[in-house]
Amino acid sequence: MASFGRFIRLAVGACVFLLVIAASAPCNAQQVNPTASSVKEQQLLQELNRIQGRVSIPDQRSGVLEQPAGRDWREFRNVTLRWIGGIAILGIIAVLVIFYLIRGMVRLESGRSGRTIVRFTAFERFVHWMTATCFIVLAISGLNITFGRPLLLPLIGFEAFSEWSQWAKYAHNYLSFPFTIGVVLIFLMWIAGNIPNKVDVEWLKRGGGIVGHDHPPAFRFNAGQKAIYWIVVLGGGAVAVTGYELMFPFYLSGIEGMQLAQVVHAVVSVLFIAVMLAHIYIGTIGMEGAFEAMGAGEVDLNWAREHHSLWVEEEQAKGHVPSAGTRRAMPAQ
Amino acid sequence: MKAFLAALLFAAIAAVGVSVLLNAIQEPSSAAFTTGGARVGDPGHNLIGPS
Numbered sequence: 001m002a003s004f005g006r007f008i009r010l011a012v013g014a015c016v017f018l019l020v021i022a023a024s025a026p027c028n029a030q031q032v033n034p035t036a037s038s039v040k041e042q043q044l045l046q047e048l049n050r051i052q053g054r055v056s057i058p059d060q061r062s063g064v065l066e067q068p069a070g071r072d073w074r075e076f077r078n079v080t081l082r083w084i085g086g087i088a089i090l091g092i093i094a095v096l097v098i099f100y101l102i103r104g105m106v107r108l109e110s111g112r113s114g115r116t117i118v119r120f121t122a123f124e125r126f127v128h129w130m131t132a133t134c135f136i137v138l139a140i141s142g143l144n145i146t147f148g149r150p151l152l153l154p155l156i157g158f159e160a161f162s163e164w165s166q167w168a169k170y171a172h173n174y175l176s177f178p179f180t181i182g183v184v185l186i187f188l189m190w191i192a193g194n195i196p197n198k199v200d201v202e203w204l205k206r207g208g209g210i211v212g213h214d215h216p217p218a219f220r221f222n223a224g225q226k227a228i229y230w231i232v233v234l235g236g237g238a239v240a241v242t243g244y245e246l247m248f249p250f251y252l253s254g255i256e257g258m259q260l261a262q263v264v265h266a267v268v269s270v271l272f273i274a275v276m277l278a279h280i281y282i283g284t285i286g287m288e289g290a291f292e293a294m295g296a297g298e299v300d301l302n303w304a305r306e307h308h309s310l311w312v313e314e315e316q317a318k319g320h321v322p323s324a325g326t327r328r329a330m331p332a333q
Numbered sequence: 334m335k336a337f338l339a340a341l342l343f344a345a346i347a348a349v350g351v352s353v354l355l356n357a358i359q360e361p362s363s364a365a366f367t368t369g370g371a372r373v374g375d376p377g378h379n380l381i382g383p384s
Contacts, residue, residue, distance in 0.1 A: 130340035
């Protein structure tokens with residue numbers, strides 16, 4: 001009888017053990033991933049097309065974490081813009097290098113006369129250099145925003161890149177003001193000489209003296225310089241307006257407007273940089289005697305006759321061209 | 334050269350002047366985008382940046 005009782009206890013114990021094993025098996029399976037059926041970011045996007053919630057700070061717009069236009073803009077900023085900027089800037093550098101290797105420096109074919117004529121006044125040079133130096137800082141700091149993370153950060157590390165980017169951002173914001181002043185002054189200062197006319201058509205047809213060795217007539221500004229002028233005025237105006245829209249968020253537009261402003265700002269800026277590289281080329285190593293115009297403010301009379309013959313005639317009529325006995329001219333106005 | 338140096342000087346003065354003006358009339362983000370109920374630690378030592 002005692003052995004039968006032991007048998008019963010053993011059998012009951014075995015059954016309880018099997019029940020515990022059987023009951024715990026599905027329980028273990030559920031603990032593998034307790035949030036398996038929770039809502040995922042992708043599901044939220046599919047259902048609501050945006051991710052937003054409530055925030056406790058005054059600006060309720062910060063409650064929107066993701067929205068469709070934001071993702072489109074992010075794609076533009078991280079991918080499309082880098083392609084546009086890379087092709088535009090590297091492309092123009094490649095073109096300039098090839099052009100220089102083929103054409104070389106545009107030489108002063110008649111040599112130097114030894115007599116100079118005032119090309120730009122001190123105030124004109126002041127405005128030009130103020131705008132130019134601001135532009136260079138704006139361009140470098142702006143390119144850092146687009147290309148710094150993939151190109152510069154791996155080279156200098158997080159700490160240095162962070163410090164540099166912070167100062168670059170300050171410079172970008174604050175130097176935009178003297179740059180804008182410069183663009184406005186350039187517009188007012190040189191508008192009279194930059195209205196397109198028939199002479200420009202002829203100048204363009206003859207390659208402007210850049211292609212080949214022809215010297216088509218031009219007034220104070222030739223068609224190429226007029227193109228640069230209007231790119232500076234219109235492009236500079238566009239980047240200034242869109243830049244201030246970004247610098248003062250929500251004053252002029254909502255988030256969609258600022259995304260559009262950033263697209264315009266960035267695309268115009270990279271094209272602007274490409275054009276200015278060409279401008280710097282022709283003003284320095286591309287043409288003999290050209291830098292003197294903005295450097296010292298005076299150019300050799302033969303240079304002026306070769307590149308701006310109609311302007312020299314105008315200056316002669318005003319008595320601003322030096323006679324053969326004198327070396328320096330009166331200021332051109 | 335004088336025109337160039339004057340241009341640099343004016344650009345620097347204008348930039349510094351604008352930064353002083355904007356810092357005087359604008360609130361730092363740690364103040365502009367928080368209420369008294371949302372306390373932010375020392376703005377110089379968190380993600381918001383210097384005040």
